[in-house]
Structure formats: C-alpha cells, structure tokens
Amino acid sequence: MKWKKQTREEIKTRVFSALDENRNYDSDYILGIPGSYLDTEQFYRDADFLKDAPYLKTFINNPNHIGCHTLTEDKGEDLFRGTQKMEIELIDLVSEEIMNAGPKEIDGYVAPGGTEANIQALWIYRNYYKKEFKAKNAEIGVIFSTDSHYSFYKGCNLLSINPLPVEVDFETRQIDPQNLKATLEKAKEACIKYLVINVNMSTTMFGSVDDLEAILPIIKQSGLPYKVHADGAFGGFIYPFTNPDNPLDFRNPEITSITLDAHKMLMAPYGTGMFLIRKDWMHYAATEEAQYVQGLDYTICGSRNGAQAVSIWMILTTHGPKGWRKNIQSLMDEADRLCREFYDLGIPYFRNPHMNIITTKAGFIPEDLCYKYRLVSDDYTGKAKWWKIVVMPHTKGEVIDRFLEEVKTRLKK
Ligand SMILES: *Cc1c(COP(=O)(O)O)cnc(C)c1O
Numbered sequence: 001m002k003w004k005k006q007t008r009e010e011i012k013t014r015v016f017s018a019l020d021e022n023r024n025y026d027s028d029y030i031l032g033i034p035g036s037y038l039d040t041e042q043f044y045r046d047a048d049f050l051k052d053a054p055y056l057k058t059f060i061n062n063p064n065h066i067g068c069h070t071l072t073e074d075k076g077e078d079l080f081r082g083t084q085k086m087e088i089e090l091i092d093l094v095s096e097e098i099m100n101a102g103p104k105e106i107d108g109y110v111a112p113g114g115t116e117a118n119i120q121a122l123w124i125y126r127n128y129y130k131k132e133f134k135a136k137n138a139e140i141g142v143i144f145s146t147d148s149h150y151s152f153y154k155g156c157n158l159l160s161i162n163p164l165p166v167e168v169d170f171e172t173r174q175i176d177p178q179n180l181k182a183t184l185e186k187a188k189e190a191c192i193k194y195l196v197i198n199v200n201m202s203t204t205m206f207g208s209v210d211d212l213e214a215i216l217p218i219i220k221q222s223g224l225p226y227k228v229h230a231d232g233a234f235g236g237f238i239y240p241f242t243n244p245d246n247p248l249d250f251r252n253p254e255i256t257s258i259t260l261d262a263h264k265m266l267m268a269p270y271g272t273g274m275f276l277i278r279k280d281w282m283h284y285a286a287t288e289e290a291q292y293v294q295g296l297d298y299t300i301c302g303s304r305n306g307a308q309a310v311s312i313w314m315i316l317t318t319h320g321p322k323g324w325r326k327n328i329q330s331l332m333d334e335a336d337r338l339c340r341e342f343y344d345l346g347i348p349y350f351r352n353p354h355m356n357i358i359t360t361k362a363g364f365i366p367e368d369l370c371y372k373y374r375l376v377s378d379d380y381t382g383k384a385k386w387w388k389i390v391v392m393p394h395t396k397g398e399v400i401d402r403f404l405e406e407v408k409t410r411l412k413k
Contacts (some may be wrong), residue, residue: 002089004098005320012084014317015054015310021082022063024094025163033079035303038062055311058083063306068298070107071282080306083413087309091318095193095276098240099258108276109299110309113220114233116300117275119155120285121229122196123300124257124277126159127284128227129194137161141187144198145175145220147206152198162192173208173350175215184222195219195226201248201258202235205378205388207355209239212248212255229257233273235355236260241328243355256281262312267393271308275299327393331356334395334400335391341404345411350386373403 006014025037026045037045038060044050050057063080070091073323082184086109095106109115124140129135140161144152147169156163164187167179187195197219199210212228219226230248237260240246248255252275257277262268285298319327335356342349347364351357362377362384370387377384391400 003316003321005323006317008318011314011317012052012054015058015314018082018086018310019058019061019063021085022061022119023079024061025265030079032171033064035062035064042294055307055314058310059307061303063301065110065306065309066297066303067294067301068107068109068282070109071298072294072296083306083310086313089304090309090313090316091274091276091312094260094274095250095258096320098237099249099276100240100246101276101278105279106250106276107279108274110271110304110312111273111275111299112271112301112304113263113273114231114259114261114272115151115154117233117261117273118149118151118198118229118231119158120275120300121257121259121277122152122155122159122161124281125196125227125229127282129225131284133194133225135194139191139193140196141192141194142196142198143180143183143226145173145200145203145210147173147203147208148198148200149204149233156240161196162187162190164192164195168208172186173203174204174211177215177218180215180218181221184218184224188224193224195222195224197226197228199228199230199248199255200235201230201232201239201246202352202355202357204234205357205376205386206350206359207235207352207357208350209235209248209296209352209354212252216254226253227256229259230255231259233259233261234264236274237262237265237324238328238331238356239354241325242332250278262315266312266315268315269308270310271305272312274312279361328356330396331391331393334396338389338391338400338404345408347407352386356391357388358391361385362387365407369403369406369410372406373399 043060062081069084069088091108095101126140129140137160141164142156146165147168153163156395164183166183167176169176199212202209207233262272263270282298287297339351347360349358349360375387379388
C-alpha cells in the first residue's frame, strides 16, 4: 500500500527535503530561466513561521512544474526535480489507490482545474483522431449529458469540434437512451465520424453518476470509433470512497482518462485540478515547438506552481485512506439525515446515495430561504426547477439544523 497516513513531522521532513533537492533561486546560479522567487518586498522569505509551514514555504520558493513529469521522469526540467517527484508520487497515488489503475499505468499532471483537465482530454482525443484517422475537426463529436459541466461546450468551442449534448430523464437524471440514439443518428447525418464520450463521476448539480454500461451498447451500435473520458471533478474524491465497485475507474478498460478536482471536495487551494490518462496517450498533446522546455510541454497551461501538487500530496497524506474514508462517511451520514427530514416534510428530492448532494424540486422550500441559505438553483432566470444543497464539512450540524428549523417553521404556517 503506497498511500499511508503520515505525521505532521514526517510530512514536513518530506516536503523540506524535496525543496532541498530543488535548485533555489537564492542559493544556486540560475541565469537563463524567466522566473525567480516571489517578490521580496511583498513576500516573507525568511520568516520564522515558514519553518513550520511546508506548503507556504514551497509556494514562496515558487518551483515551476511545467510539463508532464510522469511521462518525462528524469528528462524533464531538472531545476525543480524534488517537488516534481512529489507530483509523480501524487499522480501514482491517486490513479492506483483511488482510481484502481495498475502500477505505473497512468500519466497525468496537476492542472489549474477541472475545466482544463476536461479540455486536455478533448484535445488529446481530437489530435488522436486527426493523426491516426486523418479526421477533420468537423467530423469529431463529443457526447455528454445536458447535466454535464459547461467546460465540454467550452472545449468544443476552443478545439472546433462538435458538442453533442444528450437529454437526461427528469427524475433519474440518467442519459435518455432514445435521445442518445436520435443524437447519434443526427450526428451521422451531419458527417460526424468519430466520438468522444464524457461520463460524469457525479454531476455538479445533482451528484448523478452516468451509467456507462447502459449507454455503451447504443454507442457501439452506431459503429463509430469512440474514446471515453470520466469527469470526476466533483465526485473524484468522494465516489470512489462511497462506492468501492466504482464502474468508472481504471479497472474499466473503456475508461481512458479521468478528471479530478482537489479544490472541490478535498479542500485544497484553487489551482489543483488533476488530469489522469492511460500511458501512451499524452504524446498526442505534445507541442514539438516547445523545445526550450526540457522534456517538452504536454499541457494546456504551461508554467504552473509546484506548490499545488505538494498541497494535494499533503492533504492525502495527512488523512491517509482510512481518515479520508471516515471524513466522507460523516458527510454521507449528514446527507442521509437531511434526506430523512425532507422525506418527513414531504419535500421531493434527487439524491445519489453515494454522494453528498441533495437536489430538491423547486416550489417546496420557500424561495427566500433558498436564497438566504445560498442553495444553488439550476436556473436563475426565474424558471428554477431544482435547488441543491452540498453537504460539506462547514455545513454539518449547526448550519443544517438552523436551516431545517426555519423550513419547518415556515411550512407549518
Ligand atoms: C467544477 C467542475 C468542473 C470544472 O472545474 P473547475 O475546477 O471549476 O475548472 C468540471 N466538471 C465538474 C463535474 C465540476 O463539478
């Protein structure tokens, strides 16, 4: 087992030794790199408290993690190899221990967020179809449910490929097979010849998880080649812990790439998306012209702060697998409690039992309370059909109690 809980002291020692292995702008001769430590007028560089703050210390040392280190290992930029090795460990840990890949089967990097990770997937598959099948952009289509994140529209727009959104059932939030068939037929008429499929390892609005097994026969029937990406930006650090039989992880040979977001459920700072893909795919995103970068660049973003990878590594290592599972379980228990209360109050809702999102049908909880407690609606133009609650560590207990009390008082009137 790679993933182990470590003490604060052990974590500190590991991060500081990685920083020692990095070259330092203030102690090494570094002449040609367009980077430096953070501005010294603004940022404390030698403050005493940094000795006990491994993340801040890494942030201030400002290591650049440009490129994809699982791929280039020791051929990449060598100035920051210490923290880059921590990023490799992190990618291995998440793909093998959380997404159940075999050892060293996966490449990946810490992206600015789920948006980039999703677009990175589209970019790789688009280039694959272009290179291997001589496809034209107009012949490539991306299948995703209408509950999917808007980054799929954004990615299609940027890459000049075609979004093919598919309707979901209003009650179950599952992809509607009839609509999928119709969408595929229409796509074929429009000369789409190659498919990318997104399946959600939890949607943002409903916590629904797409049933790949249910839609695959329909996709196969179309006869078009396809590649499958799983968007776990919301659920990637939840669902694998609540459903050990996760059908969308790397045990499933149909899944080629996965997105996760540590800045959602894992409570990491922003800038901690994760992109994971099976070996032998990353090269479709190589920018050959990036020759001044040792090991080339394979990412959309280019330069990025190595402290973000370190922060995810630190959080996972602080909790360990048991600790994280326990955290998630306590959110599930709280979500269960909320569901029981809604049931008793006659408020209809959607809930995936493996997720911490409860989405209530509009028209039951008084709307001013939805606003007061910052529930999120599917539509703010006055046509809301749903209002959702995400059970998070900061909402447990008191906040939910107060909300429920107010709802109960109002519904009695
Ligand atoms: C949040 C989210 C994204 C986008 O992630 P950012 O980190 O905001 O770029 C993509 N997909 C899903 C399902 C999400 O919840």
